[in-house]
Amino acid sequence: MAHQVVSFSNAYSAWENWNLTDFDSKIDGLLSLKNAMSESQYSAVIGFHIEQAANLLSLTHELVGPTGESNELYTSGRGVSLLVVENNSEAARLAALAQCVAALVAGNSVVMCSDDVEFTQQLDAAYQQSSLPTNVLHFTSLEASQQLLESDVRVVGFVGTQVGERKLNQVLASRTGSIVRFVSETDLTHLTSVHDPHLSLQFITERTRTINITAVGGNATLLGALDAGK
Structure with a gap:
């Protein structure tokens, strides 16, 4: 149990x-991971989700400020993402990698639970060669996921069978504390998530930043205008 606790704490x-890292720096780190896997088919999966996330997450959106304030809508990572990979097939590897990259680019750290030693060693070797920060990506056994689910994970990704999906969903439903986002891939024939351009949105939360840009508390005269228009 201690090892899993340390993994979660470090993650x-x-x-x-x-x-808190700016989006361009996140992209640079993930591109270095892509380059470290350039001789494998996994490079294309990484590149696809980097490109799609850049279109979705890189911009801060200006919202209406009815009293003169500045309102900005932006995305943030949810926390530690736990990826449970039940299947060791090549299709499962692609789905797991897609979820991993989507979670990282959205601003989460990742703990991947899998018994696919060959794949996790290959991905870990690429991670060690990349410029991604220390401890932002961890690997542990599939069995360890049971203990890690007791930690304050904020997103759970799953790759495997519908039976496994249902059992894990029931575990998440019985947890106390924060609601956990559940991202699942059980169609290992069509691999919907691997080709999903919006996958990174499954791993984000939306936030707003408000700044008063007039002398005291915004432009109060606009409040009167809003009342008059009712």
Whole structure:
């Protein structure tokens, strides 16, 4: 149990810094991971989700400020993402990698639970060669996921069978504390998530930033105008 607790603790600490990292730096880190896997088919999966996320997450959106304030809508990572990979097939590897990249680019740290030693060693080797921060990506056994689910994970990704999906969903429903986002891939024939251009949106939360840009509390005269228009 101690090893899993340390993995979560390190992943959580890494998330706090990674989430505050500017988006361009996140992209650079993931591109270095892509380059480290350039001789495999996994490189294309990484590149696809980097490109799609850049179109979705890189911009801050200006919202209406009815009293003169500045309102900005932006995205943030949710926390530690736990990826449970039940299947060791090549299709499962692609789905797991897609979820991993989508979670990282959205600003989360990742703990991947899988018994596919060949794949996790290959991905870990690429991670060690990349410029991604220390502890932002962890690997552990599939069995360890049962204990890690007791930690304050904020997103759970799953790759495997519908039976496994249902059991994991029931476990998440019985948990106390924060609601956990559940991202699942059970169609290992069509691999919908691998080709989903919006996959990164499954791993984000939306936030707003409000700044008063007039002398005191915004432009109060606009409040009167809003009342008059009712």
